[in-house]
Amino acid sequence: MIINKETVRTALHQAVSKVLGEDVPPLKDNMSMFEELRMDSTTMLETMMELEDTLQFTVDPEDLDIEDFLTVEAYIGFLMDIKQQQPA
Amino acid sequence: MSEAGKLVHHLLDDACNTWPDQTFVRTKDQSVTLSGLRDRAFFYARILKDVGVLPGDRIVIEAANSIDSVAVIFATLAIGAAFCPIHTSAPDMQRRYVTENSAAALSVCFSDNRVFIKKAAANHTVPVFNAREANGGPLGSLNPGIISEDIACLIYTSGSTGQPKGVTCLHRQVIFAAFAIADALEYKPADTVFVAQPLSFDYGLYQIFLCLIGGATLYLADPGAAGLTLFKALASSKATILPAVPPMLDNLAVMAKRKPGALHRLRLITNTGAAAQETSVQSLRQCLPDLKFQLMYGLTECKRAAINPPDADILRPSSCGLPLKDTEIKIIDENGHRAGPGVVGEIVIRGPHVMAGYWNDEELSKQRYFIHNATMKELRTGDFGWLDEDGYLYCQGRRDDIFKQRGYRVSCSEIEAAASAIEGVKSAVLIPPDGKRPSVLFVSFDDGEFDIIKDLGTRLEEFKLPGRCVSMSSIPTNSNGKFDRKQLEKSIRN
Numbered sequence: 211m212i213i214n215k216e217t218v219r220t221a222l223h224q225a226v227s228k229v230l231g232e233d234v235p236p237l238k239d240n241m242s243m244f245e246e247l248r249m250d251s252t253t254m255l256e257t258m259m260e261l262e263d264t265l266q267f268t269v270d271p272e273d274l275d276i277e278d279f280l281t282v283e284a285y286i287g288f289l290m291d292i293k294q295q296q297p298a
Numbered sequence: 299m300s301e302a303g304k305l306v307h308h309l310l311d312d313a314c315n316t317w318p319d320q321t322f323v324r325t326k327d328q329s330v331t332l333s334g335l336r337d338r339a340f341f342y343a344r345i346l347k348d349v350g351v352l353p354g355d356r357i358v359i360e361a362a363n364s365i366d367s368v369a370v371i372f373a374t375l376a377i378g379a380a381f382c383p384i385h386t387s388a389p390d391m392q393r394r395y396v397t398e399n400s401a402a403a404l405s406v407c408f409s410d411n412r413v414f415i416k417k418a419a420a421n422h423t424v425p426v427f428n429a430r431e432a433n434g435g436p437l438g439s440l441n442p443g444i445i446s447e448d449i450a451c452l453i454y455t456s457g458s459t460g461q462p463k464g465v466t467c468l469h470r471q472v473i474f475a476a477f478a479i480a481d482a483l484e485y486k487p488a489d490t491v492f493v494a495q496p497l498s499f500d501y502g503l504y505q506i507f508l509c510l511i512g513g514a515t516l517y518l519a520d521p522g523a524a525g526l527t528l529f530k531a532l533a534s535s536k537a538t539i540l541p542a543v544p545p546m547l548d549n550l551a552v553m554a555k556r557k558p559g560a561l562h563r564l565r566l567i568t569n570t571g572a573a574a575q576e577t578s579v580q581s582l583r584q585c586l587p588d589l590k591f592q593l594m595y596g597l598t599e600c601k602r603a604a605i606n607p608p609d610a611d612i613l614r615p616s617s618c619g620l621p622l623k624d625t626e627i628k629i630i631d632e633n634g635h636r637a638g639p640g641v642v643g644e645i646v647i648r649g650p651h652v653m654a655g656y657w658n659d660e661e662l663s664k665q666r667y668f669i670h671n672a673t674m675k676e677l678r679t680g681d682f683g684w685l686d687e688d689g690y691l692y693c694q695g696r697r698d699d700i701f702k703q704r705g706y707r708v709s710c711s712e713i714e715a716a717a718s719a720i721e722g723v724k725s726a727v728l729i730p731p732d733g734k735r736p737s738v739l740f741v742s743f744d745d746g747e748f749d750i751i752k753d754l755g756t757r758l759e760e761f762k763l764p765g766r767c768v769s770m771s772s773i774p775t776n777s778n779g780k781f782d783r784k785q786l787e788k789s790i791r792n
Contacts (some may be wrong), residue, residue, distance in 0.1 A: 252548060271555060275527060
C-alpha cells in the first residue's frame with residue numbers, strides 16, 4: 211500500500227490534536243513542531259506512539275534524528291519513509 | 299582538608315596535573331583534552347583582561363553547550379570575576395534584566411563557532427583560538443588576588459515574586475558542594491557523562507566540576523537531544539552516566555525496551571528537578587539490568603541537598619536521599635520547631651553548601667536564608683517533605699507559586715508579571731501543570747485578542763512558556779476579590 215502525503219498529514223494532525231487535547235490549526239509544511247505547535251519532549255513522544263498505532267509501524271530508536279522532527283514537512287517525510295519500509 | 303582555600307578554577311588545574319591528556323569535553327563533532335581546555339581558558343582569560351574585566355566584576359555568559367562556553371567560564375574565574383550563566387533561549391529582555399541586575403561588566407555570547415563580547419553598546423568579535431599557537435599555563439598563575447570567600451557565580455533562578463533572583467555562590471560554597479556531590483556519585487576517569495541540560499542550570503553546570511573531580515569526560519549534547527532522539531544520542535556518544543530530569547526518563551523508558559543492547563554502557567542515571575515516574579524507572583531497570591539509579595533532591599540555593607545511594611529507592615520508594623556529607627536536613631513545623639520522623643513540614647538545610655543569598659535582595663535573602671540567634675544560617679527551602687527514621691528525605695513539593703515544568707523551576711508570578719506587562723493585556727493568571735495537563739495561562743484583554751504566547755516568547759525563556767493559553771472576557775474573582783484560581787483549575791479539568 212502506498213501512502214500519500216495528505217493521509218500522513220491528516221494522521222499527524224489527529225495525533226497532535228489528541229496529545230495536546232486542543233484544536234490544532236491545519237498543519238502547513240513550514241510549521242515548526244516545537245515553537246509553533248508548542249510540542250515538547252513528552253508530547254513528541256506521545257505523538258510518535260499515537261502514530262505508531264494509527265499508521266501501523268514501529269520506530270527503531272536509533273533511527274530517530276532531531277532534524278526529522280523540527281518541521282511538519284520533515285516529520286511527514288519521516289513518516290512517509292518509514293511507511294515505505296514497513297508497508298503493513 | 300585539601301579543599302580549604304581552593305578556588306573553582308583550581309579544579310581544572312588539578313585535573314590537568316593528574317590527567318593532562320584525558321579527553322575532558324566532547325560534543326557531536328569536537329573534543330578537547332584537559333590541557334587543551336586549560337590553554338583555551340587561558341587564552342580567553344587574557345582577552346577578558348585586555349577588554350578591562352577586573353577582579354570582582356561580573357560577566358554574563360550565554361551558556362551554550364559548547365567547548366568555548368566551558369573555556370570562557372574558567373577564563374572568567376581565573377581573572378577573579380564571577381559569571382552569570384544565561385539560557386541560550388533567553389530573549390533580549392531577560393538578558394538585559396540579568397545584565398542590569400548583576401551590574402555586569404560585559405556579556406559573552408557564541409555564534410557559528412565564534413565568540414563575541416558585548417560591552418556597553420559595542421560588540422567585539424574575539425579572535426579564534428588556535429591550539430597550535432597556544433601559550434597557556436595553570437589558571438592559578440594568573441592570580442587575581444581573590445580568595446575563596448569571593449563570588450564564583452550568580453545563578454538566576456525563578457523566585458516566588460516577579461523577576462528571577464541571582465543566587466550568589468562563593469568559591470568555597472561551590473567547591474564544597476562539588477566535592478560533596480562527587481563523593482556521593484563517584485564519577486570515574488572511564489566515565490562519559492551525557493549532559494543535555496543547559497549549562498545555565500546548576501544541574502548542567504556542576505557536571506563540569508564533577509567531571510573534573512572524577513577525571514570523567516563531559517559529553518555536551520544539544521539540549522534538543524533530551525526527547526525522542528535521546529536514545530540515539532546516548533548510544534552514539536557511548537555515555538555511561540546520564541544526569542536526567544523526569545521527562546527524559548519517560549522518553550528513554552519507552553525507547554530502551556526496543557533496543558536495550560545499544561545502551562549497555564549506561565551504568566548510572568541520576569534524577570532531579572522533580573520526582574521520577576516510578577513506572578519509567580522500573581521499566582528502565584528491567585531492560586538495563588546493570589544500570590543503577592541515584593535519585594536526588596536539591597535547589598539552586600544550596601545546589602544539592604540529598605542524594606540516594608545507588609538504587610536505595612528500591613527499598614525506599616520515592617525517597618530522594620540522604621543529606622550530603624557534613625550537611626544537615628531537618629523538617630520544621632509551622633512554628634519553626636524541629637519535627638520528628640514521619641512528620642511533614644518545611645525542608646530546612648544547613649551546611650557549607652548553603653549559598654550566600656540573593657544578589658542585592660536583602661528582604662528575600664533574609665526570608666529564605668534565615669539566620670538564628672544572629673549567627674546560625676539555614677536555608678528555608680519552601681519545599682515540604684518528611685524524613686524517615688534513618689534520615690532519608692521524602693519530598694512533597696511546594697506550597698507557593700513555584701512549580702516544575704519539564705523538570706525546570708518556573709514561578710506563576712513571574713509568568714503572570716511578564717504577561718501583564720504586554721500592552722493590551724488586562725490580567726493574566728497561570729495555573730501550573732498537573733500530571734499530563736500542561737500549564738495554562740488565562741488572559742483577559744483590553745480590547746481585541748492576540749497571540750500572547752508569541753509575545754511572551756520575547757520576554758521569557760522557552761522553557762517557561764505556558765503550554766496553553768485561554769482567553770476570557772474577564773477572569774473570575776473570589777469573595778476576597780482575588781483571582782479565583784480554584785475555579786480556573788476546575789474549568790480546565792472539565
